[in-house]
Amino acid sequence: MSYLAPGTPENVALAQHVNGRLRAEARIIAARAFLFRAGGLGLLLALGGIGLGAAFYGYAAMNDVRGAADKLAAALTTALSDVTLKTKGEVTLTDRTLKLEGAPPAPAGRPxxxxxxxxxxxxxxxxxxxxxxxxxxxxxxxxxxxxxxxxxxxxxxxxxxxxxxxxxxxxxxxxxxxxxxxxxxxxxxxxxxxxxxxxxxxxxxxxxxxxxxxxx
Structure with a gap:
């Protein structure tokens, strides 16, 4: 039950006040929703950045391990190339045939x-x-x-x-x-x-x- 007559200045002012209050609350709700959406998007981007950084870190670590393995292999190759093996004895190849002194001649066909x-x-x-x-x-x-x-x-x-x-x-x-x-x-x-x-x-x-x- 209203104590004010419809169309009176007081009633109009009350209606305007109520409408302004509703619009203000609507703007607050919209701002909160935008804040939540922005926060979710920011969190998503942050997680994506962390994942991408981890991927680059892993790739860099793998390349570093491969580089160390290549360096080790190069060092071993250099070390082996500098090693000189010495042995004694002599093997003579004549006409692509290995001959041993003192051994009987091999038969050409049937013995x-x-x-x-x-x-x-x-x-x-x-x-x-x-x-x-x-x-x-x-x-x-x-x-x-x-x-x-x-x-x-x-x-x-x-x-x-x-x-x-x-x-x-x-x-x-x-x-x-x-x-x-x-x-x-x-x-x-x-x-x-x-x-x-x-x-x-x-x-x-x-x-x-x-x-x-x-x-x-």
């Missing part, structure tokens, strides 16, 4: 069976026949190993008494490395293919080098 047979006769019993057996190997590369054909000669026979062909591949056991040999053919005949074999005998046998008198 001299007669010369080998004559060795050791003085140690044999009187009247005993001495026969020297030897094996000639022919090798063909295969993957990480080789395909080897062996010719077993008995004495001074013109052709081998027995031939065999096997594939040899390296195999690791613990800290050591050995070779695994699998015989695939004997005297030109391919052996039966066992179950679970790692190689196909018929395919490997194609690379075996059997004795051929025409090619000797």
């Amino acid at each position: 001299d069976v007669a010369a080998i047979k004559n060795q050791g006769k003085s140690e044999a019993a009187a009247g005993a026949a001495v026969r020297t057996d030897f094996t000639v190997f022919k090798t063909v590369p295969y993957l990480d190993g080789s395909i080897v054909t062996g010719w077993n000669f008995k004495g001074d026979e013109a052709k081998p008494e027995r031939q065999y062909c096997y594939v040899s591949r390296p195999q690791t056991f613990g800290d050591g490395t050995t070779s695994k040999q699998t015989t695939v053919a004997v005297d030109g005949q391919v052996l039966p293919q066992p179950a679970g074999a790692e190689v196909v005998f018929a395919v490997i046998a194609r690379s075996c080098i059997w004795f051929d008198p025409a090619k000797i």
